[in-house]
Amino acid sequence: MSKWRTASASVIGTSHLKHQTPCQDFSLCSLNNDTLICAVSDGAGTASHSDVGARIAVTHFIRSFRDIADVAAIDRDDMGRFLASLVELLDEEASNNQAAVSDYACTLLGVVASPSRIAYFQIGDGAIVIPSGEPGTYDWVFWPQHGEYANTTNFVTDANAQAVFQLRVEAVVSEFAIFSDGLERLILHEATRRVHAPALRPIFDWFRTAEADREATQALTAYLESDHINMRTDDDKSLVVAVLVQD
Amino acid sequence: MYQVPFGYPDLVSNPEPRCPCLLLLDTSSSMAGDAIAELNAGLQTFKNELEADSLAKQRVELAIITFGPVQVHAEFRTADGFEPPLLHASGATPMGEAISRGLDMLEARKTDYKQAGVSYFRAWVFLITDGGPTDEWRMAARRVHVGEKGKAFNFFAVGVNGADMRTLGQICSPDRQPLCLNGLHFRELFKWLSGSLSGVAKSRPGELVALPAPSGWASV
Structure with a gap:
């Protein structure tokens, strides 16, 4: 029997600490019987309630898919309906707080895995990474959505969100990682558009030896809080790692 | 622990993302004297301000074209290696040619970025003049309007005392009218410009960079 070893961590960036803005990243994993659901969201920098938006986006994704009967059947219509219901929730939250829905702008990366199939969903930047054909190397599922400029991306609250979200449903994999924009430039090589495997391999390898999700979460958090990361990015950053381990 | x-x-x-900034500077004979001296001092301030910002100097790329006649003084390179040229005033005001040449250079630079896989921010084009074009400028103005509309760059024009503000207004996009420089406050202008570029060069997705008001150096 194999089972998922998962962990998620979101850590505030040094620039957010300096400017006393909250951590606008949020991430979570949830295992419900055989279904694993993970999501990462990065709230837009200047949207005033984007930290709340990110939390709502992630929890709504997990709630929406935790009882899914058939991952293989997930299609664009399902995801479109999910996205519409998310915007409705954000809209409600906005009107309760005399705010605009765009004040809750955030990206969303999500994974739903059954024992045989896996669905990947993305709107905005950040990336989901899975094993490639070669052992020890990885591919991204979708390249981060940046448009022409480094400081632009798509958000769940954008008018064209229904058109720009991406979805892939495939055979399940043995491990994957999800990360937000804050780690993008440390893991993805922009010139070659490849995943820098050494940026993730030690983490995946260690996950196989980890004894519990709790220990794994503690490790990921400590890593994201380390100087090794904070010397290289001052942004909020999230990392989700999931590995199938033998029970 | x-x-x-x-x-x-x-x-x-990865290489730092780049924020290209093109300066189109009038060095026609009417700029001779205090104006060109203050412009040179302003460029020195620009260099010092950008150099004091460790991230901006790796991200902001500067190019300088002067007109009177049109001359490329600096191709796009990051601010940490920027040496301001010492400008001299002479000749007419071929503004149209300078704009076209500058926008060509900018397009070529973007192609370089794309080929090298370097990400970048929307470019800034900054035109400073104390006169009006002495050459054909309508074609250049059209490129400015199209570029602004298509978000290819932000185009700012600053008129020094005596500038033909009406023609400048026609060159600029209707959404971004030219500013008048107060006196010869070039140093304040370049301080503002470096501060604004520093903000842009650090911005992340979803951040609208609020430009500081051009207080102290300009009026509309």
Whole structure:
């Protein structure tokens, strides 16, 4: 029997600490019987309630898919309906707080895995990474959505969100990682558009030896809080790692 | 303290994203005297301000074209290697040619970025003049309007005392009218410009960069 070893961590960036803005990243994993659901969201920098938006986006994704009967059947219509219901929730939250829905702008990366199939969903930047054909190397599922400029991306609250979200449903994999924009430039090589495997391999390898999700979460958090990361990015950053381990 | 239980992964160092800034500077004979001296001092301030910002100097790329006649003084390069040229005033005001030449250079630079896989921010084009074009400028104005509309760049024009503000207004996009420089406050102008570029060069997705008001150096 194999089972998922998962962990998620979101850590505030040094620039957010300096400017006393909250951590606008949020991430979570949830295992419900055989279904694993993970999501990462990065709230837009200047949207005033984007930290709340990110939390709502992630929890709504997990709630929406935790009882899914058939991952293989997930299609664009399902995801479109999910996205519409998310915007409705954000809209409600906005009107309760005399705010605009765009004040809750955030990206969303999500994974739903059954024992045989896996669905990947993305709107905005950040990336989901899975094993490639070669052992020890990885591919991204979708390249981060940046448009022409480094400081632009798509958000769940954008008018064209229904058109720009991406979805892939495939055979399940043995491990994957999800990360937000804050780690993008440390893991993805922009010139070659490849995943820098050494940026993730030690983490995946260690996950196989980890004894519990709790220990794994503690490790990921400590890593994201380390100087090794904070010397290289001052942004909020999230990392989700999931590995199938033998029970 | 809790130790990270795995060996620190080897991370990528991608080149810094670039924020190109093109200066189109009038060096026609009417700029002679205090104006050109203050412009030179302003460029020195620009260099000092950008150099004091460790991230901006790696991200902001500067190019300088002067007109009177049109001359490329600096091709796009990051601010940490920027040496301001010492400008002299002479000749007419071929503004149209300078704009076209500058926008060509900018397009070529963007192609370089794309080929090298370097990400970048929307470019800034900054035109400073104390006169009006002495050459054909309508074609250049059309390129400015199309570029602004298509978000290819932000085009700002600043008129020094005596500038033909009406024609400048026609060159600029209707959404971004030219500013008048107060006196010869070039140093304040370049301080503002470096501050604004520093903000842009650090912005992240979803951040609208609020430009500081051009207080102290300009009026509309």
